Amino acid sequence: MRKVVLGLIGGLLILSGAIAMFFGALLVGVFGGDGRIDTDPVRINSTATALSSDIARIDAGLPSGFNFAEVYISATSVSGKDVFVGVGPARDVLSYLSGVPYDVVTDVSGRPGDEDSINLRRVRGEGTPPAPSAEAFWVEQSSGSGRQDISWPIKSGKYLFVVMNADGSPNVDVQATVGISAPWLFSAGLGAVIAGLVLIILGAVSLFFGFRKGKNRPELVYATPGSSVANDETAVDRPSYVANPPVTPGEAATEPAQSPPREADESAP
Template sequence: MLIIIGVLFAGGGGAILIPGTVVRGIERIQDKDGFLAAGSLALSTDGYALSSPAGDPLELPGGTPAVPFEFVTLRVTVTSTDKPVFMGIGAQRDIDRYLGGVEHSEVEGLNTFSSSAEYRHVDGGAPTLPPGELDIWVAEATGSAPQEMQWSLTPGEWGMVVMNADGGAGVDVEMNIAARSGLIAPAANFLTVLGWTLFLLGVAAVIAGGVLLGVGQSGLRTPR
């Protein structure tokens, strides 16, 4: 029985070490600031804005408990080919109001391996105001040089918009999205420690079971 328990513990520990090794590998390929980049993508639209899907916002439930470390921080870098660019993150409901009736493209699918994207075109006209004149953004960046924006995920439903700074039509940018989380290091440590603990306990149980089995068999032997 002890041998069976040991095999189960050792097998479970080995199974836990696999995702622990994967998480540890993710930790090692982060950049010097702790971000894991998804790669660059060329995005464009003939409309007035590129946006995240209105029906699929970046969401963190309001009841999410506070944690003593960074949950998720996004870093977005955008480079425009020929015009000053604006990018901003705001509440999805505010973005819906701003882009209501505005011709734009929702970026629904990103493939960093092929550097391609899928779009859903929304018909409309021009925006009433350039994006930088609104106070709906929780994070924003604008300018003609490559622009970088960082934002820590908080409870709510959020969306992102990329436009020309003047609000004009024809948006053509290169975007790089990266993420950083304080969960990665604790998760790697926990899985590694738990996996090795179970594995070593299992090995010890198998050895002890084997010793006890040998002693028991010796005691059952008939003396000559």
């Protein structure tokens, strides 16, 4: 029964350790040492006034002050115009874009840099919005010439990401990259690998003690005076030794018929 229990425990420990090492190595391999993963640059060319993400509904129940992860967005104008990148509460962003023609990016697939790999959904309108950088509802924003980057710590709520020309004019032509950073994932992955290795070692030790063979102990043989075992002169060559039988109350103990063999005392004359 002991062997079965130790074998079962050892097997479960090794299996758990292997799973922990697999997922830990996966996190380390995907996010790397800086805990960041980015998409390939993708060009988006639209005749609309703005490019928007789908509404990001985040209900993570994160404790206040805990930086679970950060989303990175960078955009570089291909047309040479100044570009704006921002993220804000969905209600405020939709109110700002109300009556304005804009495209919602619904999917990014295919080859990097290929315009046909972008799926857009047009929201119709005819208005022209004011310059986005003048609005106060953005939680993160960046505008200007060249590459513009924002990083936004993920928070619970509904948010929209927007890329547009800095002056609010139509015909947005940019090359964009999106990424996510969670530095703690690398530490978590490394910890999972180490924990998995420890579990595997413990499982191997459990299997070793569960299935190892015990040492052969000499057999204790009881003999009575005059028995064949007591009179057998070759008994000393056996892996057992002869001893007196248990003494019951009222009986006198007898001398042992034969004692276990002992090494000769070399100091004797």
